[in-house]
Amino acid sequence: MKYFKALVVGGGLAGMRAAVAFNMKNVSVALLSKVHPLRSHSIEAQGGINAALGNHPRGKFDSPKLHGYDTVKGSDYLADQPAVLKFTGLAPFIVREMESWGVPFSRTPEGKIAQRPFGGAGFPRTCYAADKTGHVLLHTMWEQVVKYKTYAERKNIQIFDEWMVTRLIIDAGKAVGVVAMNIQTGEIDAFMAEAIVWATGGMGRIFKNTTNALINTGLGMAIPYWAGVPLKDMEFVQFHPTTLLGPNILMTEGCRGEGGYLINKDGERFLANYPDSSKSMEISPRDIVSRNIQREIDKGKGGYPFAGGVKEGPFVGLDLRHLGEARIQERLPAIREIAINFAGVDPVYEPIPIQPGTHYAMGGLDTNENGQAPEVEGFYAAGEAGCASVHGANRLGGNSLLETLVFGKIAGEHAADYINAKETSVMTSKGFVAEVLEDEKNRLKELKNKNGKEKHAKINDELQQTMRDNVWIFRNEENLTKAYNKIQELKERYKNIGIQYKGDVMNYDLIWALEVQGNLSVAEAVVAGALNRKESRGAHFRLEYPKRDDENYLKHTIIRWDGEKAQLGWKDVELGIWEPKERKY
Amino acid sequence: MSEKYTFKILRFDPQTGQAPYWQSYEVPQLKEGMSVLDGLLYIQQYLDGSLGFRTSCRAGVCGSCAMHIAGTYRLACETQVKFLSTTTITVRPLSHIPIIKDLVVDMTPFYEKYEKIKPYLMPGTNDVDEHHERLQSRSDREKLDNIIDCILCGACYASCPMTAADPEYLGPAALMKANRFVVDSRDDNVGERLQIVGDEHGIFRCHTAFNCTEVCPKHLDPAGSIANLKRKHLSVKIMKVRPQ
Ligand SMILES: Cc1cc2nc3c(=O)[nH]c(=O)nc-3n(C[C@H](O)[C@H](O)[C@H](O)COP(=O)(O)OP(=O)(O)OC[C@H]3O[C@@H](n4cnc5c(N)ncnc54)[C@H](O)[C@@H]3O)c2cc1C
Numbered sequence: 019m020k021y022f023k024a025l026v027v028g029g030g031l032a033g034m035r036a037a038v039a040f041n042m043k044n045v046s047v048a049l050l051s052k053v054h055p056l057r058s059h060s061i062e063a064q065g066g067i068n069a070a071l072g073n074h075p076r077g078k079f080d081s082p083k084l085h086g087y088d089t090v091k092g093s094d095y096l097a098d099q100p101a102v103l104k105f106t107g108l109a110p111f112i113v114r115e116m117e118s119w120g121v122p123f124s125r126t127p128e129g130k131i132a133q134r135p136f137g138g139a140g141f142p143r144t145c146y147a148a149d150k151t152g153h154v155l156l157h158t159m160w161e162q163v164v165k166y167k168t169y170a171e172r173k174n175i176q177i178f179d180e181w182m183v184t185r186l187i188i189d190a191g192k193a194v195g196v197v198a199m200n201i202q203t204g205e206i207d208a209f210m211a212e213a214i215v216w217a218t219g220g221m222g223r224i225f226k227n228t229t230n231a232l233i234n235t236g237l238g239m240a241i242p243y244w245a246g247v248p249l250k251d252m253e254f255v256q257f258h259p260t261t262l263l264g265p266n267i268l269m270t271e272g273c274r275g276e277g278g279y280l281i282n283k284d285g286e287r288f289l290a291n292y293p294d295s296s297k298s299m300e301i302s303p304r305d306i307v308s309r310n311i312q313r314e315i316d317k318g319k320g321g322y323p324f325a326g327g328v329k330e331g332p333f334v335g336l337d338l339r340h341l342g343e344a345r346i347q348e349r350l351p352a353i354r355e356i357a358i359n360f361a362g363v364d365p366v367y368e369p370i371p372i373q374p375g376t377h378y379a380m381g382g383l384d385t386n387e388n389g390q391a392p393e394v395e396g397f398y399a400a401g402e403a404g405c406a407s408v409h410g411a412n413r414l415g416g417n418s419l420l421e422t423l424v425f426g427k428i429a430g431e432h433a434a435d436y437i438n439a440k441e442t443s444v445m446t447s448k449g450f451v452a453e454v455l456e457d458e459k460n461r462l463k464e465l466k467n468k469n470g471k472e473k474h475a476k477i478n479d480e481l482q483q484t485m486r487d488n489v490w491i492f493r494n495e496e497n498l499t500k501a502y503n504k505i506q507e508l509k510e511r512y513k514n515i516g517i518q519y520k521g522d523v524m525n526y527d528l529i530w531a532l533e534v535q536g537n538l539s540v541a542e543a544v545v546a547g548a549l550n551r552k553e554s555r556g557a558h559f560r561l562e563y564p565k566r567d568d569e570n571y572l573k574h575t576i577i578r579w580d581g582e583k584a585q586l587g588w589k590d591v592e593l594g595i596w597e598p599k600e601r602k603y
Numbered sequence: 604m605s606e607k608y609t610f611k612i613l614r615f616d617p618q619t620g621q622a623p624y625w626q627s628y629e630v631p632q633l634k635e636g637m638s639v640l641d642g643l644l645y646i647q648q649y650l651d652g653s654l655g656f657r658t659s660c661r662a663g664v665c666g667s668c669a670m671h672i673a674g675t676y677r678l679a680c681e682t683q684v685k686f687l688s689t690t691t692i693t694v695r696p697l698s699h700i701p702i703i704k705d706l707v708v709d710m711t712p713f714y715e716k717y718e719k720i721k722p723y724l725m726p727g728t729n730d731v732d733e734h735h736e737r738l739q740s741r742s743d744r745e746k747l748d749n750i751i752d753c754i755l756c757g758a759c760y761a762s763c764p765m766t767a768a769d770p771e772y773l774g775p776a777a778l779m780k781a782n783r784f785v786v787d788s789r790d791d792n793v794g795e796r797l798q799i800v801g802d803e804h805g806i807f808r809c810h811t812a813f814n815c816t817e818v819c820p821k822h823l824d825p826a827g828s829i830a831n832l833k834r835k836h837l838s839v840k841i842m843k844v845r846p847q
């Protein structure tokens with residue numbers, strides 16, 4: 019058994035920022051991650067990070083308050099407004115701090131951090147490094163961890179990479195530790211700590227057609243959910259309008275921010291034909307653009323014309339040709355490379371075939387504006403896994419990288435203060451933790467020894483397909499019920515899986531089996547929330563209830579695990595600054 | 604387009620005590636644009652759960668999946684099977700790094716060398732507090748283009764003859780990282796950096812085989828970075844030019 023003052027689970031931007039926050043308050047911390055931190059999904063972010071710096075000539079009058087307003091409006095008024103103000107208020111500091119640590123942001127002609135327009139934002143506010151913003155942020159964050167690791171005058175930051183957490187331990191309402199498995203050796207151990215920051219990222223892989231990394235499964239959120247931390251607003255899953263046909267790799271919103279067009283098979287900029295996107299066109303918010311692309315595809319207008327003829331299918335064209343090679347190469351080099359490598363299309367000469375895909379979980383583990391779980395002492399969540407409710411029903415592009423760093427910092431600092439002020443120690447739970455460790459060892463052993471006929475990969479494929487077919491951009495009772503029932507069937511079948519490989523070293527057979535189990539529980543929570551919310555708000559669109567219904571549904575969905583399945587509840591939204599209004603762009 | 608592929612993979616499991624051996628699997632054409640990674644995932648999930656390899660992003664940016672594929676070092680996720688000139692695809696782990704299992708190697712020495720070069724900005728007198736923005740001209744920022752794109756996948760390291768000859772040699776990835784800070788106008792510690800890379804296991808071990816630049820999946824030029832460091836190092840030493 020190991021003991022640290024603080025634990026961080028997850029080595030993405032949120033987790034590493036939290037670890038640095040602990041270190042700055044001189045609290046010893048262990049960071050556990052199932053992949054080396056540099057391999058975390060944050061690396062894939064392209065477009066940028068929002069902060070009201072006012073560096074763009076058109077952004078002079080921008081402010082954190084206006085950033086807050088755009089965020090709340092974008093959220094379709096489901097965001098908690100005090101949390102949003104805290105979030106946008108810290109944004110300029112966070113971006114400058116990252117610059118001071120070495121992030122190579124792109125620059126304005128005066129040498130300031132460059133900013134570009136993004137959907138739903140009143141001003142160009144998205145700070146970027148070409149189209150590789152996540153890459154440079156994650157590498158710089160890791161560089162800082164490496165730096166602080168060597169500071170002799172500070173307490174330890176210890177990295178446990180390729181340690182997969184499988185269980186959260188809560189004793190009498192207090193988070194006291196986790197159980198984790200060393201993927202390289204199969205060793206299973208308990209880690210105790212006075213406080214835990216959970217930063218396991220998103221769960222896009224419960225769906226087919228997602229922009230998310232292969233490792234972004236439901237398991238990260240499922241572990242605390244199984245242990246008693248409720249999930250919030252899980253039905254709100256963002257669909258990104260522009261993902262590459264085939265592997266669904268993201269084509270950043272920056273493509274449209276830089277002036278790219280969306281065209282149908284007639285070469286028409288079809289967004290002009292829909293009232294909710296006719297004004298802002300390509301830089302309308304993501305939920306609106308995704309729906310209108312899907313409508314266009316459903317009408318049989320999918321495709322695009324180009325010099326080689328007309329291509330048709332379940333996609334539309336993202337047309338960058340008019341930007342010219344030089345600008346594409348300067349601002350969107352990775353996009354060009356991805357389109358060439360993964361789809362054989364050079365955007366200088368041909369539109370990129372794109373379709374909507376799931377991209378981001380607005381919901382997550384329920385926390386307050388300090389990143390703290392209200393019901394479990396010593397437990398915090400940050401980044402995409404958490405839900406302090408700054409995105410509500412729809413997140414604005416560029417706000418999620420910001421969320422990882424803001425809430426990583428806030429949660430880490432708050433938890434450090436909590437630890438420093440604490441007079442008792444979780445070590446009194448040592449006996450309990452030892453029991454849970456034994457229990458978890460047995461559970462994993464039993465799982466590994468399973469020789470049933472079902473393949474967990476097959477169950478996962480069917481789950482992803484059903485989520486793609488029934489819990490997509492347009493939802494209705496019938497399809498959601500179908501998905502719910504299918505998930506129950508898959509949960510039954512899961513009991514009869516087989517694990518072929520019985521070894522201890524790099525047992526991915528076992529790891530995938532665990533991931534699939536997490537997927538099933540989290541997918542069920544998404545569907546349960548979607549069934550229960552009989553209105554359309556932000557990313558959640560119900561065909562039978564196409565309007566927002568503030569009277570009945572201006573509230574957060576809360577989902578608890580009862581040991582077998584999801585149980586539904588509600589929680590108030592914190593308003594107080596801006597009155598809910600119809601969302602128009 | 605071929606209907607099926609043979610994946611010939613170098614297998615090793617430390618728990619069996621058996622020496623590394625080759626094993627072949629038949630994989631159907633899974634989809635248009637099928638990658639080597641798609642094939643490996645298919646094997647792991649449907650044919651043989653014991654196969655070990657690393658992956659995460661499947662988009663050529665996280666650096667998890669570098670391996671030796673059909674004759675050279677590549678990222679499995681970024682390599683489409685149809686562009687390989689063969690339907691028998693040979694796959695083995697990165698060289699010059701100890702194997703943990705199958706295609707998974709122990710990157711510890713690689714990361715340790717990266718840490719040795721102090722891979723973080725040391726702004727010295729160029730420091731700012733976090734409430735102010737530090738300026739950098741566009742032309743200074745342009746000098747960082749490409750070098751900052753390194754994903755630390757290890758392909759260059761595995762291809763380099765010197766990392767085999769001298770286990771202490773810092774290697775192309777760490778040296779390119781050092782150059783990334785040397786050329787950054789915001790960094791103010793060139794002297795110390797040149798000292799670190801100039802030691803006996805540093806830049807002068809590089810015999811410009813150019814393998815690193817040839818195999819880099821991101822089309823970067825570690826050899827060019829090393830050449831720049833050598834130039835800077837010599838100009839400081841011989842001409843007593845103040846490092847800048
Ligand atoms: C393609 C793409 C592009 C994007 N572009 C942008 C953008 O331009 N701007 C923006 O604001 N947002 C963007 N986003 C969203 C943003 O990148 C993510 O929301 C954010 O990076 C999530 O960071 P995180 O730290 O919460 O999680 P991640 O970076 O996903 O890290 C999760 C960590 O948790 C670890 N982990 C998970 N489960 C376990 C476990 N069981 N045990 C141990 N460790 C575990 C993982 O190893 C990993 O280290 C994009 C998202 C995608 C998919």
Ligand code: FES
Pocket residue numbers: 657658659660661662663664665666667668669678679680681
């Ligand atoms: S899986 Fe990330 S680079 Fe291949």
